[in-house]
Amino acid sequence: MILYRLRCAHGHEFEEWFSNGAEYDSRAAAGSLACPECGGTDIAKAIMAPNLGRAKAADPAPMCPPQGCGGCAFANQH
Ligand SMILES: [Zn+2]
Numbered sequence: 001m002i003l004y005r006l007r008c009a010h011g012h013e014f015e016e017w018f019s020n021g022a023e024y025d026s027r028a029a030a031g032s033l034a035c036p037e038c039g040g041t042d043i044a045k046a047i048m049a050p051n052l053g054r055a056k057a058a059d060p061a062p063m064c065p066p067q068g069c070g071g072c073a074f075a076n077q078h
Helices: 023-030 049-059
Strands: 002-008 013-018 043-045
Touching: 002 023, 043 049
Parallel strands: none
Antiparallel strands: 002 013, 002 043
């Protein structure tokens, strides 16, 4: 399953699950994708927000001892 962030011609953004990229293409071509806010069917893919990556990055890496990151799993990240 792929979660696509979609945007209608009026700038409304919403998310829709597809089993694969081809399903998005066929549903978009068939006009069966509609904006839940305005019902518009002029839908395009919006830039995907890297939700998982951002949630992970929000957690600060634990600090290494002052002598350095030798063997630390977070080497070069802090
Ligand atoms: Zn809309």
